[in-house]
Amino acid sequence: MAHEDWLPRITSIFRMYDLDGDGQLGREDLIAYAGRVAENLTEPGDTKRRAALYDAYAELWTQLSAVSDTDRGGRISEQEFVAATARGAFDGDPHFRDSTLRALDALADALDRDGDGTIDPAEYERIFGATGLDTTTSALGFAAVDTDGDGRITRAELRAAAVHLYPLADPAWLTTDAAPTSGPRGIALVAHDTRKADLLGWTERRAKELEQHRLFGTGTTGTLITRRLGLPVTALRSGPLGGDQQIGALVTRGEIDLLVFFFDPLSSHPHGDDVRALIRLAVLANIPVALNAASADAMILALTPHIPAQVGAAALT
Numbered sequence: 001m002a003h004e005d006w007l008p009r010i011t012s013i014f015r016m017y018d019l020d021g022d023g024q025l026g027r028e029d030l031i032a033y034a035g036r037v038a039e040n041l042t043e044p045g046d047t048k049r050r051a052a053l054y055d056a057y058a059e060l061w062t063q064l065s066a067v068s069d070t071d072r073g074g075r076i077s078e079q080e081f082v083a084a085t086a087r088g089a090f091d092g093d094p095h096f097r098d099s100t101l102r103a104l105d106a107l108a109d110a111l112d113r114d115g116d117g118t119i120d121p122a123e124y125e126r127i128f129g130a131t132g133l134d135t136t137t138s139a140l141g142f143a144a145v146d147t148d149g150d151g152r153i154t155r156a157e158l159r160a161a162a163v164h165l166y167p168l169a170d171p172a173w174l175t176t177d178a179a180p181t182s183g184p185r186g187i188a189l190v191a192h193d194t195r196k197a198d199l200l201g202w203t204e205r206r207a208k209e210l211e212q213h214r215l216f217g218t219g220t221t222g223t224l225i226t227r228r229l230g231l232p233v234t235a236l237r238s239g240p241l242g243g244d245q246q247i248g249a250l251v252t253r254g255e256i257d258l259l260v261f262f263f264d265p266l267s268s269h270p271h272g273d274d275v276r277a278l279i280r281l282a283v284l285a286n287i288p289v290a291l292n293a294a295s296a297d298a299m300i301l302a303l304t305p306h307i308p309a310q311v312g313a314a315a316l317t
Contacts, residue, residue: 010167014078016133036130036313037053098286099286102168104159124153179263186255188251188259189222215232216233222235223235224268254285255289
């Protein structure tokens with residue numbers, strides 16, 4: 001952990017969100033928290049800023065629950081919240097990063113009443129009553145957040161202080177303008193038996209793009225891809241034997257950036273519940289899901305932007 005005082009800080013954030021004090025976080029708590037912030041920072045008729053706050057904290061709940069709610073009970077205990085932070089589940093996760101930045105932007109917009117793009121002392125002092133933060137939190141004092149001492153807080157300066165508003169061990173990854181997009185990404189390759197040939201054909205056509213990423217495959221799918229194309233694929237169990245659940249676990253840990261799942265829509269499957277659970281996790285984690293070659297083509301090209309355009313165009317013909 002980058003900050004030695006992370007434990008009391010994280011428990012304080014949990015209790016800040018837990019408005020009803022029952023020791024559990026649910027979606028309703030984050031929505032109520034957004035309502036508190038909106039009530040204190042926006043005008044009654046300012047529907048745009050209020051809607052932005054509600055939407056941002058609803059999305060933040062989605063990302064919090066995806067990595068914290070380990071027992072899948074629909075609620076997050078303080079123990080789960082602390083444990084997720086301790087294992088670094090939030091820091092560096094691109095999906096949690098996106099939702100955190102969205103919440104920060106909504107908060108900054110609400111604080112910036114005159115709309116000049118910065119936050120002055122009078123605007124900023126309202127943050128404590130609105131968020132429930134202790135006014136004695138010296139790290140969130142105006143002078144501490146206004147690092148260049150110009151008398152105004154920018155969004156970049158507010159991002160650097162976000163470690164006191166969100167369950168982060170280290171805020172450094174929030175202070176850049178965009179999430180890193182270079183380097184290998186995690187791609188899960190899954191296919192039902194009747195669609196394996198289709199997936200193999202697609203991976204052969206997209207081998208140049210796929211070889212630049214980390215690949216995961218369930219059952220014989222991964223083995224076939226490695227044998228046929230020589231691409232290294234981390235082999236997981238067969239779908240009915242827990243492979244879909246293994247992919248789901250990778251999704252919740254932020255290790256999957258694209259799910260390519262060629263499923264058979266015309267047949268029933270004994271492990272259908274596992275398939276639905278995997279799709280649900282992917283949706284909650286806000287990662288792209290490709291169900292056929294057409295969508296997979298578009299998504300792999302978006303995930304590998306440094307591939308020359310003519311390569312992608314040729315592959316589509």
